[in-house]
Amino acid sequence: MIEVANLTKRYAGFAAVDNISFKVDKGEIVGFLGKNGAGKSTTMKMLSCFFPPTWGSARVAGFDCVTDSMEVRQRIGYMPERVPLYEDMRVEEYLDYRARLRGVPRRARSSAVNEVISTIGLKDMRRKLIGSLSKGYRQRTGLAEAIVHKPELLILDEPTAGLDPGQIRQVREVIKELGKRTTLLLSTHILSEVEITATRILLIHKGRIVANGSPGSLVGGAQSSRRFRAEIRGPVAMIEAMLKGLPGLKGLSVAPGEEWSVFTIDSDLEQDLRADVAKFVVDNGWDLRELSEEKRTLEDLFVQITTTDEVAPPGAPAPVSTPVAPAPEAPPAEPLKEWPEGGATS
Ligand SMILES: Nc1ncnc2c1ncn2[C@@H]1O[C@H](COP(=O)(O)OP(=O)(O)O)[C@@H](O)[C@H]1O
Ligand SMILES: [Mg+2]
Numbered sequence: 001m002i003e004v005a006n007l008t009k010r011y012a013g014f015a016a017v018d019n020i021s022f023k024v025d026k027g028e029i030v031g032f033l034g035k036n037g038a039g040k041s042t043t044m045k046m047l048s049c050f051f052p053p054t055w056g057s058a059r060v061a062g063f064d065c066v067t068d069s070m071e072v073r074q075r076i077g078y079m080p081e082r083v084p085l086y087e088d089m090r091v092e093e094y095l096d097y098r099a100r101l102r103g104v105p106r107r108a109r110s111s112a113v114n115e116v117i118s119t120i121g122l123k124d125m126r127r128k129l130i131g132s133l134s135k136g137y138r139q140r141t142g143l144a145e146a147i148v149h150k151p152e153l154l155i156l157d158e159p160t161a162g163l164d165p166g167q168i169r170q171v172r173e174v175i176k177e178l179g180k181r182t183t184l185l186l187s188t189h190i191l192s193e194v195e196i197t198a199t200r201i202l203l204i205h206k207g208r209i210v211a212n213g214s215p216g217s218l219v220g221g222a223q224s225s226r227r228f229r230a231e232i233r234g235p236v237a238m239i240e241a242m243l244k245g246l247p248g249l250k251g252l253s254v255a256p257g258e259e260w261s262v263f264t265i266d267s268d269l270e271q272d273l274r275a276d277v278a279k280f281v282v283d284n285g286w287d288l289r290e291l292s293e294e295k296r297t298l299e300d301l302f303v304q305i306t307t308t309d310e311v312a313p314p315g316a317p318a319p320v321s322t323p324v325a326p327a328p329e330a331p332p333a334e335p336l337k338e339w340p341e342g343g344a345t346s
């Protein structure tokens with residue numbers, strides 16, 4: 001459904017999106033995760049034909065986002081970070097207007113509008129002025145607009161940003177439902193947002209894709225060792241010496257306490273050292289109060305990847321200045337503009 005190859009967007013010598021490639025299959029719910037400024041919105045804007053890449057390509061349903069942008073626009077629903085809504089229009093009037101711009105034929109329009117109003121849970125709001133809606137309902141109106149023409153692909157840029165916890169829960173429920181019927185690319189800087197909904201996570205950091213996989217495989221794949229925690233009462237130096245002899249040991253640290261000391265034991269992935277540790281302790285007549293494995297979470301991985309800065313070897317050019325291909329027709333940097341009103345989305 002989406003094919004992105006070497007996609008790059010540069011702003012005055014700085015790569016906001018730096019040579020990324022990824023694919024999204026039909027039916028997937030992909031969480032596009034990254035800290036603020038990572039390049040999520042820039043990528044999504046290129047996918048939704050808002051502006052062209054500096055180089056590289058983005059294709060949706062086989063159509064190129066630059067050369068076949070009309071075909072692409074018909075097939076996607078895009079909800080930008082800041083949803084531009086007409087404050088003085090009533091919800092249903094606005095949705096009808098947007099449906100018209102999206103090319104929904106006149107006779108199909110009112111049923112299309114009724115359908116999204118019920119799907120998104122806007123029934124009680126349909127006659128309200130958009131300007132009078134709460135942030136949660138405005139966001140829902142934005143979602144309704146994005147799907148009114150029944151797109152095959154839905155691109156949502158931080159759909160719950162700025163909502164309160166109750167509204168977040170409701171909008172998430174709506175998104176989950178939408179995920180059942182369309183392919184979904186959903187960006188967020190909040191891990192928990194995608195952990196629950198996404199079947200796959202694309203982690204972007206400083207304009208580059210740094211991880212790509214199911215939440216489970218990312219956690220497993222990033223792990224190179226297992227970590228166990230043991231609280232033992234006994235002579236610390238002797239215990240330490242014993243633990244150092246364990247098979248497959250990769251690291252050991254001790255936090256000595258008055259009575260109980262905490263031993264953090266890292267081992268090979270294949271090794272479960274718990275039985276050995278328990279046996280040691282008992283055989284030596286010491287006491288064991290806790291023995292557990294510390295499971296790594298997706299959050300650990302996210303923090304690890306997005307806080308470690310890759311150190312370039314001496315003399316190497318900075319990553320952002322090493323394009324993969326020259327860009328003879330690179331357009332000049334352009335200022336950020338609002339999604340053009342009217343025609344451009346139809
Ligand atoms: N119009 C622009 N001109 C210059 N730099 C920009 C422009 N738009 C975005 N950027 C920069 O590009 C980087 C990526 O931005 P963005 O895609 O909005 O990140 P995200 O959506 O992940 O928060 C940021 O460093 C941002 O400051
Ligand atoms: Mg953004």
